[in-house]
Amino acid sequence: MRITLTKHVALKSLGLAYVLLTSSSVFAQDKNAVVTAIVQEANSNSYLENYAFELVDMIGPRLVGSPQMQQAHDWVVKTYTALGAEARNEVYGEWRSWDRGTSQATMTYPRVKSLEGTQLAFSPATKGKGIEAEVVAMPVFSSASDFQAWLKTVKGKIVLIGMNPISGRSDANWKESASAAGYDKYQGLKNEQQKKWDLSMSYTEHTRRTLPLALEAAGAVAVIDSYWTELPGLTRIFDAKSKQIPVFNIALEDYGMLYRMAERGVKPRVLLEGNSKELGTAKTYNSIAEIKGKEKPNEYVVLSAHLDSWDGGTGATDNATGVITMMEAVRILQKVYPNNKRTILVGNWGSEEQGLNGSSAFVEDNPEIAKNIQVVWNQDNGTGRIVRIAGSGFEKSYEYISRWLQYIPEEFRKEIQTTFPGMPGTGGSDHSSFVQRGIPAFGLSSTSWDYGKLTWHTNRDTYDKIVFDEVRQNAIIVAILTYLACEEPELVSRDRIVLPIDKNGKQMEWPTNLKSKRTSGN
Incomplete structure (x- = not known):
């Protein structure tokens, strides 16, 4: 059926279209202005080296249950509080407490x-x-x-x-x-x-x-x-x-x-x-920081990085770099995006190295938060710049991540390879704790810098291996993606893909293998 519009109706429709187009353009310009401010703040006033010095050199390795891990938890809370966040150490269990000594x-x-x-x-x-x-x-x-x-x-x-x-x-x-x-x-x-x-x-x-x-x-x-x-x-x-x-x-x-x-x-x-000294048992924590949303305080964008490390080196690239990336992103957003619509929640997880225990415990213990999480951004593989993002098995992840990535500066975006819808992880890092509960969570994967042989759990995982220009780039990317996730009108889709048939001819199922260990004895 063909519809013919009168001249008046046609002009009215054209005017409405112009208004909508103009509003959209202004909205995009506003977003671009915030993105520009994020980049400028990161490049002109970086705190990354200060954060790294305090965490890596002064506190050092952060073995779960150790006195140094407790120092790290307290430092995270103190630093986020100074940034204007509500910060706390949230107990989820206890662990064998051991101090290396000489x-x-x-x-x-x-x-x-x-x-x-x-x-x-x-x-x-x-x-x-x-x-x-x-x-x-x-x-x-x-x-x-x-x-x-x-x-x-x-x-x-x-x-x-x-x-x-x-x-x-x-x-x-x-x-x-x-x-x-x-x-x-x-x-x-x-x-x-x-x-x-x-x-x-x-x-x-x-x-x-x-x-x-x-x-x-x-x-x-x-x-x-x-x-x-x-x-x-x-x-x-x-x-x-x-x-x-x-x-x-x-x-x-x-x-x-x-x-x-x-x-x-x-x-x-x-x-x-x-x-070394045996110190009995110590409480184990996740260090949580929140900046309450001004419009939707009960919806969350989560920045995820594990705080603990092995103690052969000082845990610089596994995972102090992830911790300071999220901290710097929050510092930047507090300055250029003070009216965040959704709550920005930072999870500095404990006992990742023993099985993603802190992040799994958080999801288990906080169902009201978990059901209203928009997305989780997780960083945990060294000092390199972010170059890969996969969809973690969420069917429509490409719709919002691809759209948000368009606001990343071109020189950063052109290196980022995306894989959609991807597959849900069975472990590896803390985003898996969320993915397995059906929460859109994504690992921000980095260039290697010979991570696997040089610094991953080695005696050389130390401050001097941090490449600050690339960590700064990561903080910019995380800040932009967090801003856009906060601004998204609705919660993103949690629809999952139908997983393929495995090599034995059986229908694959969504993984549910991650359960938090609450003590070192079980």
């Missing part, structure tokens, strides 16, 4: 040498003047019975449990400097060594983290490991599972020396001194 490893025979290394987190302390004993290296086993027979020989010994790689040079160094034939030969030997070691470990029925329990039961007096990252001088620092004997991690360069001596029958001796 630790030292010294080879005393066949010569005296200080060794580069430290106790693992939660390791039992050494008593008196330390533990000095002969060092033996765990061999490659050919069967389970072979392992059981060897266990009878470790009483009174310090045991090396890690594989000693055939080279302490990085793969990149080999590829750059070796001949093609030499590189291929090295790769073959490396792969064969790893294959044999993995088979040998299977006979023990343990991982490197649980093996000390078997050695403890067999009478060993201490354990030394070296969890090399394949870069010189770098080693991963996790936790000890032993109950009575200390576990140390020694840098490959010194570990390999001990290993070669033990293999050749030198019988090296090492003195281990670990002055």
Whole structure:
């Protein structure tokens, strides 16, 4: 059917269209003005280096349950309060409280040498003047019975449990400097060594983290490991599972020396001194900051970053960079967007490293907040600029995220790759705690800066590895996305995709595997 408009009606309609178009243009201009102000404030008045100094250098590593973690919680609350937010430490459980203290490893025979290394987190302390004993290296086993027979020989010994790689040079160094034939030969030997070691470990029925329990039961007096990252001088620092004997991690360069001596029958001796302290249990918290919305105070845009870390370094890129990114975004928004429509809630989660416990507990404990969350922005993978955003399995995530991204400065936006609708995460970082409850939550993934080998849970995750220009860029992106999420007229869709069929022909289901641990004992 064709409709013919009278001249008057046509002009009236045209006028209405002009008004709507003009209003939309003014609205867009207003948004662009706020975005411009965000960028200017971030670039001219950054607080990032101050925040990093206080958190990374002054407080240091933030092992869950430790006194340093409590200091970090209190610093976060104090800093957000100074920014005008309502801040609190919200209890969700308790954890074993352990203080590292000082630790030292010294080879005393066949010569005296200080060794580069430290106790693992939660390791039992050494008593008196330390533990000095002969060092033996765990061999490659050919069967389970072979392992059981060897266990009878470790009483009174310090045991090396890690594989000693055939080279302490990085793969990149080999590829750059070796001949093609030499590189291929090295790769073959490396792969064969790893294959044999993995088979040998299977006979023990343990991982490197649980093996000390078997050695403890067999009478060993201490354990030394070296969890090399394949870069010189770098080693991963996790936790000890032993109950009575200390576990140390020694840098490959010194570990390999001990290993070669033990293999050749030198019988090296090492003195281990670990002055850690058991402090009972301590309350565990999430540090929460809120800037109440002026129009919709019961709807929330959540900025998410875990506060805890392992304690081999100082937790700079895992995850102080995420914490200060969110803090800087809030500082900027308080200055340029004081009338935020929705409540901006910052979650600085505890015990992420033990299983996303803090964020999972928050969602479980705050159903009224959870049901009214607009979106969650999570940052937790190093110091690099944000370059990837996936839709986490929310069917219509592209509609709003793609629209909001258009306001990001072009030089930032052109690098950001999006994947919609994406897939819901089963873990990895704190946005998964929200996604699994059907809340639109998104990881803001960054460029690597060799995160996996250089700083992730290593002894070199320190302030000097922070690239502040890229963290500043991230704070700008988070501030803009938060502003736009606050301004969105309605709560965004929570519709989920129908997940595909898995490789076994079964219909995949939305993950629900994350449950918070409230104590270190369960």
